[in-house]
Amino acid sequence: MTTSARATTPALPAVEVRNLTMRYGQLLIMKDLNFTIERGEIFVIMGGSGSGKSTLLKHLIGLRKPAEGTILFDGEAIDLDDDVARARVLRQMGVLYQKGALWSDLTLAENVALPLKEFTAMNRQSIAEVVSLKLSLVGLRGFEAFYPSALSGGMRKRAALARAIALDPEVLFFDEPSSGLDPISASRLDELIINLRDSFGSTIVIVTHDLASIFRIADRALFLDITEKTMTALGNPAELRDHPSSNELRRFLTRSSECLP
Amino acid sequence: MTQPLGALRRDGGTLVTVLAGDWSLGGNPPRFESLVTTNPVDTETAGVLAFDASALGAWDSSVLVFLVQARDYADSAGLELDRSALPEQIGRLLALAEAVPERSTADDGVVSTEASVVTRLGSAAIGTWAKLRASCTFSGEVALAVSRLTRGRAHMRWREFWVVVQSNSTGALPIVTLIAMLVGVIVAFLGVVVLERFGAGYYASYLVGFGVLREMGALMTGIIIAGRTGAGFAAELGSMKITEEIDAFITLGISPIEHLVVPRMLGVFFMMPLLTLYADAVGILGGMAVAVSLLDLSVTQFLGGLLTAVTLSDAGLGVFKGVLFGLIVGFAGCLRGLQTGSDAGAVGRAATSAVVLGITLIILANAVVDWLAALLGI
Numbered sequence: 001m002t003t004s005a006r007a008t009t010p011a012l013p014a015v016e017v018r019n020l021t022m023r024y025g026q027l028l029i030m031k032d033l034n035f036t037i038e039r040g041e042i043f044v045i046m047g048g049s050g051s052g053k054s055t056l057l058k059h060l061i062g063l064r065k066p067a068e069g070t071i072l073f074d075g076e077a078i079d080l081d082d083d084v085a086r087a088r089v090l091r092q093m094g095v096l097y098q099k100g101a102l103w104s105d106l107t108l109a110e111n112v113a114l115p116l117k118e119f120t121a122m123n124r125q126s127i128a129e130v131v132s133l134k135l136s137l138v139g140l141r142g143f144e145a146f147y148p149s150a151l152s153g154g155m156r157k158r159a160a161l162a163r164a165i166a167l168d169p170e171v172l173f174f175d176e177p178s179s180g181l182d183p184i185s186a187s188r189l190d191e192l193i194i195n196l197r198d199s200f201g202s203t204i205v206i207v208t209h210d211l212a213s214i215f216r217i218a219d220r221a222l223f224l225d226i227t228e229k230t231m232t233a234l235g236n237p238a239e240l241r242d243h244p245s246s247n248e249l250r251r252f253l254t255r256s257s258e259c260l261p
Numbered sequence: 262m263t264q265p266l267g268a269l270r271r272d273g274g275t276l277v278t279v280l281a282g283d284w285s286l287g288g289n290p291p292r293f294e295s296l297v298t299t300n301p302v303d304t305e306t307a308g309v310l311a312f313d314a315s316a317l318g319a320w321d322s323s324v325l326v327f328l329v330q331a332r333d334y335a336d337s338a339g340l341e342l343d344r345s346a347l348p349e350q351i352g353r354l355l356a357l358a359e360a361v362p363e364r365s366t367a368d369d370g371v372v373s374t375e376a377s378v379v380t381r382l383g384s385a386a387i388g389t390w391a392k393l394r395a396s397c398t399f400s401g402e403v404a405l406a407v408s409r410l411t412r413g414r415a416h417m418r419w420r421e422f423w424v425v426v427q428s429n430s431t432g433a434l435p436i437v438t439l440i441a442m443l444v445g446v447i448v449a450f451l452g453v454v455v456l457e458r459f460g461a462g463y464y465a466s467y468l469v470g471f472g473v474l475r476e477m478g479a480l481m482t483g484i485i486i487a488g489r490t491g492a493g494f495a496a497e498l499g500s501m502k503i504t505e506e507i508d509a510f511i512t513l514g515i516s517p518i519e520h521l522v523v524p525r526m527l528g529v530f531f532m533m534p535l536l537t538l539y540a541d542a543v544g545i546l547g548g549m550a551v552a553v554s555l556l557d558l559s560v561t562q563f564l565g566g567l568l569t570a571v572t573l574s575d576a577g578l579g580v581f582k583g584v585l586f587g588l589i590v591g592f593a594g595c596l597r598g599l600q601t602g603s604d605a606g607a608v609g610r611a612a613t614s615a616v617v618l619g620i621t622l623i624i625l626a627n628a629v630v631d632w633l634a635a636l637l638g639i
Binding site: 103104105116120121122126129130133134136137139141147148149165167168192195198199200201 | 285287289290292322323326330351357358359
């Protein structure tokens with residue numbers, strides 16, 4: 001749960017994916033996915049639209065069942081049928097959804113406080129203090145009484161981030177964090193992500209196709225190839241760009257539409 | 262654990278806060294103020310508040326909350342704050358948390374909940390007036406769109422129209438059958454129980470005939486359709502509003518009234534009288550079943566009584582009400598759908614409000630039509 005605890009237990013990777021195959025009904029999305037996400041790294045899942053990035057994220061956060069294969073979280077498989085075990089694992093995760101998914105009938109403070117109320121024994125005053133700390137961390141001090149509908153898109157994203165980090169999760173998942181944000185807000189959010197990783201030591205998993213963001217923050221990136229229907233590359237994004245293993249990857253990372261002769 | 266999570270110590274003119282052990286949100290972390298009040302150390306004469314984190318183990322946000330409390334204490338007690346001994350990561354997070362947000366005055370956007378009765382009454386009145394105006398504008402727009410359509414200057418969206426027709430014919434038949442049958446049965450029971458006392462059980466057929474044809478057939482159908490179709494209209498248009506589909510029509514220069522509202526309203530407008538006739542027939546059947554089985558009446562006698570009593574204008578009045586109620590349902594559903602707000606609960610509120618408005622207007626219209634019919638002697 002904490003920096004020093006993480007530093008002293010190097011043992012298991014945060015997330016391990018083994019032979020994962022994803023399907024929607026009969027439709028094959030991706031097959032043969034094998035990778036690990038190490039503790040404290042910023043791991044990017046990239047790929048073109050429709051390549052199954054968001055579907056992979058849904059599998060990682062336990063919203064969908066793998067068609068085949070297993071996902072180990074802290075060395076433990078998520079059993080979607082065991083509600084208690086599932087809730088315990090899911091509590092270690094924070095998720096920032098693509099559109100924020102703030103509860104619109106609650107104020108920002110209530111949004112951030114809800115997980116704290118549900119999962120800790122803290123009293124009202126302590127919760128209020130944690131809430132304003134989290135809102136301050138994302139630069140939204142003083143916005144406690146606002147409803148999500150009164151905020152801009154970037155502020156909503158940051159408020160959703162405050163909710164995602166409410167319980168100091170081990171692993172933070174981001175679905176397209178920069179979508180719908182202007183370049184300045186997007187880079188501010190990237191800085192915030194790096195800051196959270198460096199300070200809390202959280203593991204961060206980001207699904208995105210925003211190249212600027214990928215090169216700015218990713219320690220390692222996983223490339224999902226829509227034509228091969230599997231992962232074709234895993235490594236540091238700058239290295240992948242300089243030595244692309246496939247034409248598709250080169251085109252993705254250099255943002256070009258033409259093929260090599 | 263022998264050492265407390267937090268403790269105070271005097272070091273000359275410096276008040277040192279000693280952080281130790283593992284801190285977590287769930288682990289009942291101490292508050293800085295309680296540390297001050299319970300500690301025997303003299304906190305009054307110190308000039309600097311410093312920290313000693315050398316024994317600090319694992320930590321999470323709880324330490325940050327504690328340090329913010331310490332800062333507030335230092336501010337209020339006039340102590341100088343020395344955070345240099347804190348781990349670098351904690352220092353960075355505190356800096357992030359204390360950075361000035363880009364907009365420091367966060368006042369706009371919060372709705373004041375403290376308003377006087379007069380203010381609230383006034384704003385409610387203004388709100389009602391605005392709603393009334395919006396309803397009038399909407400009816401006018403629909404009327405204009407229909408007139409454009411009849412003059413061939415607008416396109417009719419037949420697909421939408423037929424979808425509405427289908428949902429209000431085959432889709433609605435089971436529930437209309439059930440309700441109309443039961444209402445017929447209820448009216449007949451009323452007749453049997455009350456009229457039998459005067460030995461006039463024969464006239465139960467009159468009651469069923471008048472009751473179902475003039476009132477209950479159209480009224481019950483109207484209420485069912487308001488709950489089914491009206492709510493559906495509001496929810497459909499409401500979610501289109503939220504996903505900006507309505508705006509997409511407007512920016513293309515396509516009138517959402519012509520494109521979305523008119524087909525829906527015409528659909529219920531045409532189907533309601535037919536459904537009313539059907540409900541009338543089923544209701545009379547239900548009433549007849551009760552009357553024949555409980556009274557000494559044959560089917561022929563019942564139908565004979567019915568035909569001498571009711572006239573075509575009674576059935577016509579019911580069908581006219583059906584048409585009117587159809588318009589009301591379409592109006593309430595589409596209006597509330599287009600007035601939907603932008604948050605997640607808005608669609609639900611629009612649907613609820615469409616049903617409430619629809620049923621209220623239907624009952625009101627029913628009373629007005631009955632009054633007019635009595636005046637005109639229909």
